[in-house]
Amino acid sequence: xxxxxxxxxxxxxxxxxxxxxxxxxxIEVARDxxxxxxxxxxxxxxxxxxxxxxxYRPTQGSVLFDGHEITGMHPHMICRAGIxxxxxNIRLFYNESVLENVMVGCHVRRKSKWWSAPLGLPSFxxxxxxxxxxxxxxxxxxxxxxSAHEKSGSLPYGAQRRLEIARALATEPKFLLLDEPAAGMNxxxxxxxMAFIRDVQKRFGLTILLIEHDMKVVMGVCEYIWVLxxxxxxxxxxxxxxxxxxxxxxxxxxxxxxxxxxx
Amino acid sequence: MNTKARNFTLNLLAIACLVGFLHWAxxxxxxxxxxxxxxxxxxxxxxxxxxxxxxxxxxxxxxxAGFMALGAYTCAILILPSAQKQIMWIIDxxxxxxxxxxxxxxxxxxxxxxxxxxxxxxxxxxxxxLGGDYLGIATLGFSEIIRVVLTNxxxxxxxxxxxxxxxxxxxxxxxxxxxxxxxxFIVRLINSNFGNVLKAIRDDEIxxxxxxxxxxxxxxxSFTIGAFFAGVGGALxxxxxxxxxxxMFRFVLxxxxxxxxxxxxxxxITGSIIxxxxxxxxxxxxxxxxxxxxIGSFVIPGVPGMRMVIFSLALILIILFRxxxxxxxxxxxxxxxxxRGKRSRIQDNKEGETR
Numbered sequence: 001x002x003x004x005x006x007x008x009x010x011x012x013x014x015x016x017x018x019x020x021x022x023x024x025x026x027i028e029v030a031r032d033x034x035x036x037x038x039x040x041x042x043x044x045x046x047x048x049x050x051x052x053x054x055x056y057r058p059t060q061g062s063v064l065f066d067g068h069e070i071t072g073m074h075p076h077m078i079c080r081a082g083i084x085x086x087x088x089n090i091r092l093f094y095n096e097s098v099l100e101n102v103m104v105g106c107h108v109r110r111k112s113k114w115w116s117a118p119l120g121l122p123s124f125x126x127x128x129x130x131x132x133x134x135x136x137x138x139x140x141x142x143x144x145x146x147s148a149h150e151k152s153g154s155l156p157y158g159a160q161r162r163l164e165i166a167r168a169l170a171t172e173p174k175f176l177l178l179d180e181p182a183a184g185m186n187x188x189x190x191x192x193x194m195a196f197i198r199d200v201q202k203r204f205g206l207t208i209l210l211i212e213h214d215m216k217v218v219m220g221v222c223e224y225i226w227v228l229x230x231x232x233x234x235x236x237x238x239x240x241x242x243x244x245x246x247x248x249x250x251x252x253x254x255x256x257x258x259x260x261x262x263x
Numbered sequence: 264m265n266t267k268a269r270n271f272t273l274n275l276l277a278i279a280c281l282v283g284f285l286h287w288a289x290x291x292x293x294x295x296x297x298x299x300x301x302x303x304x305x306x307x308x309x310x311x312x313x314x315x316x317x318x319x320x321x322x323x324x325x326x327x328a329g330f331m332a333l334g335a336y337t338c339a340i341l342i343l344p345s346a347q348k349q350i351m352w353i354i355d356x357x358x359x360x361x362x363x364x365x366x367x368x369x370x371x372x373x374x375x376x377x378x379x380x381x382x383x384x385x386x387x388x389x390x391x392x393l394g395g396d397y398l399g400i401a402t403l404g405f406s407e408i409i410r411v412v413l414t415n416x417x418x419x420x421x422x423x424x425x426x427x428x429x430x431x432x433x434x435x436x437x438x439x440x441x442x443x444x445x446x447x448f449i450v451r452l453i454n455s456n457f458g459n460v461l462k463a464i465r466d467d468e469i470x471x472x473x474x475x476x477x478x479x480x481x482x483x484x485s486f487t488i489g490a491f492f493a494g495v496g497g498a499l500x501x502x503x504x505x506x507x508x509x510x511m512f513r514f515v516l517x518x519x520x521x522x523x524x525x526x527x528x529x530x531x532i533t534g535s536i537i538x539x540x541x542x543x544x545x546x547x548x549x550x551x552x553x554x555x556x557x558i559g560s561f562v563i564p565g566v567p568g569m570r571m572v573i574f575s576l577a578l579i580l581i582i583l584f585r586x587x588x589x590x591x592x593x594x595x596x597x598x599x600x601x602x603r604g605k606r607s608r609i610q611d612n613k614e615g616e617t618r
Contacts (some may be wrong), residue, residue, distance in 0.1 A: 001482065033331070053473060054470075055469070055473075074477075075472040075473055075474075076472050076474075076475045076476055076478070079473060079474060079475030080475050082473075084473070085473060087470070087473075090465050091469065091470035091473075092467070093462065093463045093466040093467055093471075094466055094467075095462065095465075095466050095530070095592060096384050096459060096462055096463065096466065100313075100459045100462075102461050102477070103456050104456070104459050104460055104463045104471070104474055105474050105475075106456065107456055107457075107459070107460050107474065107475065107476060108474060108475025108476065110456065114452070114457045114484060117451050117452050117455035117457050117458075118447070118448045118449075118451045120451060121341075124455070128455060128456060131456055167474065170474075170476050171474060259275045
């Protein structure tokens, strides 16, 4: 791959007691690409995300982001460095409005301190206004501007997914991790999602790494794919190479089924 | 913006009405009613401070009595005349710098809040790593420790004898001015994006961390600001009833504040203010049930503490049938009043001082 990867995982290992959820994983993600991480249930994909975003401290190995070591840093520092993510089971701030959810995302880039709020300093008011308009712009770009003042919990499922992405974009990331963005979507919605992901990548100049079970989505948007099984990388390559990889087919369908199908 | 100017004017009008009412109350109410009004203001300050910690940031804290005690003692020692200090400390004389220091009432109340806030930071750093019920137990323990320490620090607090004859500076004007200050401070904080951050931590701490929020910092911050206003409330209370001793700051005091906050609505500023009006008035009014009663030929002797039984029942009923309290997470605001027909939407406006 290219000379300066934006993200480099080096022999990353995560053990929970005797169980190695991820072992010796090495990945290099090229800048400005859309790439995928797939594998059967329990393969350790989300664990990889949790290690990259600082929720787990890897047992071994290191994470390099944009040339800097970020292994074991706190999640909020990793977000500040420019990595943002969405969650497999959507985690919005359900008691807050759609707009407020995105505004929370803007917080990490703000400059004024908390005490300027009760004092009502001009610089604080200015920044508050900026945050509001920036959040509205983001909502506009994901098509949620009309429901800005609704409670986020009242949105339909697909809109909640888009809101979560808008909120992640509000932190001004360089690298975006999407954990099963198409989960629970019908074919029409996942078709739209693919266009949306490509659009976001282009417009914000991001690198996107996604976990996905919907093979149409994965094969449709990803330029490069890594396959995990039982925490071990079993294959990597472009969509076509992955689709015809024997190991991958076995991992998904089971050895016996493949033998049965061949005979 | 048009609505902004309108709300600002209405806020000023509401404050003017409050001032007018207080002036009227000051001249024509009897001492008992004025005392109830004073208690309403102090309880509202305390409920708001607890609401910031529990309602908006989601930290179940039971340490309010401790912070109030710190504020009350600090303020009392600062406003007590030096001559009186020499007479009153019988067991051990008051130690040197404190025995001569005096401060104006405003500074003394501020100092009370600051001392409470200082101890809040000390306790917050180890304790706020806990969550949920564990935090409640730890802060309750802290509150009890404060009380025991105050009982034994004879050379500062006069031990179990307490401090008597505190100058009663805390009149209607002081109490309501502090309430106004507290309300403006907390409303501005909550309605800013920092308020959104606190609510985000309450709703989903993991997602908040992921959004680049240093959740621990903001939890400590919210806890400290809450403790500051608890200290202010305690200081005002001490000057209001002119006598403080360690037994006053038992768990029951925290419980009363918690009751007001929960009844008013966790996460609602107006709820806390309405709650303190309702609960404080009811608590006084229910004193009837503690006096001897004659129903037909039955004579029921007065049972002290009977009103607390009724109140506990009321709290159980609230939790069973209206968990979100009077206001829930909603606010009573000018926008809401003006757009009553429309669906209640989340307002981004400063609520009016309705009291």
